[in-house]
Amino acid sequence: MPLSPADQAKSAASARALQLVEDGMTLGLGTGSTAGWFVRLLSERMKRERIHVTGVATSSATVWLAQELGVPLKKLEDVGHIDMTVDGADEFDSHLNLIKGGGAALLQEKIVAASSARMVVIADESKRVARLGAFPLPIEIVRFGWSSTRRAVAELLNGMDVDGREITVRTGSAGPLVTDEGHYIFDLHLGRIGDPPALAAALNAIPGVVESGLFIDMAAAVVIGHADGTTEVIERPVAPGTPVDQVELMRNRDA
């Protein structure tokens, strides 16, 4: 059966990122449908080329997928070093700052990415935005006292440069969704985030907020896949904080 345009794009981005993988690497394996494509293509390449790679999963869902596909895994605490993490994103901007956590895995994803020499994001064109914030920003919250934490987040948002301020508690099949780490997720419906680094720092300063889905200055590159199978690679400029559209980019379109 032919792939949908969205799957074609995700698979193209994943195949391109797979070219960065070398025999013997330890890889952080992201979570979500795009990251799932990467894990599937990685498994196929490992079998075809008989290369050995060790994965570090960023969620229980990715553990199950990797195990099903025969990709060997180690826990983060059992690896000394991660060469590269390949993960999806819900949004990325021209600074390569990200919103992540649509799959409720942002905490493990951030810890694994922060432990990696390089984070490579794989995405389709729909994830590229001029300003972060149309996608509701997930934040991971300790369950103890969560309604107090919600009030503190609401007060914080009143003083922040955002367009919307609604906070929803993410639900699963039986009430509030509980993450792999035993926390709740709040989704912040902000519309537009004027200053992502300032918001990320302010959220992290609230007791009860474990982490936000804002990944600031973490992605080294974004590989964008298109429905026609072509890809584009945007690498982080050397000076952190410089918009990528103001510097020479490594842009690469291939068939």
Ligand code: 5RP
């Ligand atoms: C999970 C994530 C995902 O990477 C993000 O939600 C993108 O998912 P998809 O590739 O399915 O669009 O952050 O927590």
